Amino acid sequence: MAVCVAVIAKENYPLYIRSAPTENELKFHYMVHTSLDVVDEKISAMGKALVDQRELYLGLLYPTEDYKVYGYVTNSKVKFVMVVDSSNTALRDNEIRSMFRKLHNSYTDVMCNPFYNPGDRIQSRAFDSMVTSMMIQVC
């Protein structure tokens, strides 16, 4: 479903970014980078309310002609950004949410590993396989 999945740390550097290999990866990297601005905007817009009340799923960040970019942020300000191909029959919002939930669960599993230092790049094979499963569903 997704053509690009990225996990961005709180300080806005990537912990994990992976694109479908067929595409020009640089383009996706750029899209993710620009989407961070939108994410920050959404966070700050809701920021007046307590963090607890802020929903984790941010929804569609912005659409381009070919792609749609969805965002999700955790309570520790770790952001998940997903780029989805627009040509797919429109993915339901719930599906996107479930994909983000899976990402979040896998991310917490990575965090549970005591050998993982927060802030390192994510090299977990389980995480990789989960992202692969998300990315090749569409293909």
Place this chain on the structure above:
Amino acid sequence: MEAAAGGGCGSGPPLLLSEGEQQCYSELFASCAAAGAAVGGPGSGPPEAARAVPSAATAAAGPVADLFRASQLPAETLHQITELCGAKRVGYFGPTQFYIALKLIAAAQSGLPVRIESIKCEVPLPRFLMSKTDAEIRFGNPTELHGTKVQIPYLITEKNTFKRMDDEDKQQETQSPTMSPLASPPSSPPHYQRVPLSHAYGKLRSNTEQMHPAPYEARQPLVQPEGPSSGAPGTKPPRHQASLIRSFSVEREPQDNNSNYPDEPWRITEEQREYYVNQFRSLQPDPSSFISGSVAKNFFTKSKLSIPELSYIWELSDADCDGALTLPEFCAAFHLIVARKNGYPLPEGLPPTLQTEYLQAAFPKPKRECALFDSYSESMPANQQPRDLNRMEKLSVKDMADFPVPTQDVTSDDKQGLKSTADEALPRDVSEDPATSKDSNSLKARPRSRSYSSTSIEEAMKRGEDPPTPPPRPQKTHSRASSLDLNKVFQPSVPATKSGLLPPPPALPPRPCPSQISHLRVNSKRSAQRRPPTQLPNYGDFRLQKQSEQAPEAEIHPQLNRAPSQAAESSPAKKDIPYSQPPSKPIRRKFRPENPATENQDTSTAVGGPASAATVKPHAAVQKQSSKQKKAIQTAIRKNKEANAVLARLNSELQQQLKEVHQERIALENQLEQLRPVTVL
């Protein structure tokens, strides 16, 4: 080298076997023969075969058939081969028939047509895929082993290899403690059998540099010492035969009937299990609870594997991804680490034998007696952990050095074994026996020494502790902002010092103005002499006078004023005395003759004070007042001194608390630094 095939095979060209082929074939023949409960008969066993094994005349059809099936050739080809080799003709597989058959199999496997002329050709050794022998092998690559297909790269170059196919993946425990006496194969036949195999693997290893045969080789010498040490020889041959039969069958077998599968690298043996459980206990006394992530991290980091590998091992073994290891998870992780340290590549997924349910089922009880393990277990029972720790302390310098070193010894032995030639193989095996038994002893000893010295265990435990509880709330005794606290501080102390001195006055109105304090001050002063009510007329005088002196006094004793003035609100009068400024004022006033330095006013004013007081009061009372004042001054002095003492004590307490708070703050800052995520930028 046999120049001609003896026996009844008159047809076809003579069978020329190279030395290697000779060995392999004879070994195969011997195994088939032994497995088949060889019938007696003259066996013109090859000279090499006569090394250690009784050469059997015929190979039983059953194992032979299994062996042929293991060669992965189509049935038709096998039939052809059988026919050609003459077994059908003579009705049995004699040595010559067997050798011819093997040669034909080799030819067929290399693609040559199955014809009697093929036996003349130089063909590589036939390849057989075995399921199990107890002389067996560890092999390396799990992915290869899954398949029934033979590992071609190995074999094309050289020797006959036995590949064992497991139910599980694979790699086996290299450590010698893994062998239990029950699993040890009979000494001589397997010994013999291993000799050519070791030779085979030796060449193979040197050429292909694959790790996989290495463990096999290592296994062999490791297994050998177990042989002599194992049980009655009488039990061995049947077991050997049984195991050989098993070995030639291609089907998978249930593993459960034999718990001692030395071949399987991912199966935890009893000894290992005991060791892991003991290690678990050293980290976490309760076998049924968890080891936290940080404790386990410290522990496994000592294995000196790289962090990504450790991370991957954790991923594999922490099945429920909760950041903590239960006992089965811990054993699995430890086992994977051990395997990795011995050179096995990590599996893609957790092998079935290492999964939690399996481990829990297979080893329901944490401790099981094992013959070989007794001596070992005696050294490592849980209740002797302190002794272990002591021993470990002695070895603490090298405790982790021991960890990689013995394994390297084992692997180096492996490699040495592999590179040996056939001739050396036997002596080397013999020489490796003491070496490996020494290694096994050292490996057994290693658990003791490797158990991470007490200091590191303590560190592990400390790291595993919860983060220090937040600093206790400052006691309510010292906050400067709270006057009541000071009261509480002084309440116990002051009564002790001033117990007999003055009865506490009734509750004071809040924030008494200095006049009131002075009122109380005077009151307390006077109360020693007279009850307060009689002082009323003086209060007014003093109050008036004191008020005028408030301002100069204020600057002089600002500190005293701040705290004491608040404290004086509700404190008994005697507290007022120590730290209320207004009380000091009367003191001052009265002490002006005694404390000129602290007063701006000179004695003239001091005199004037009393004088002014005197002027207010009736003159008749001046004399009385002065004497009273003297007494009051004396009491005031006393009280001031006590107040000083109390204040000094308070000061020291505050200083102490300040130090503690500073320390806590520093500790918290350190913690924050540690917990703060590392920024890549």
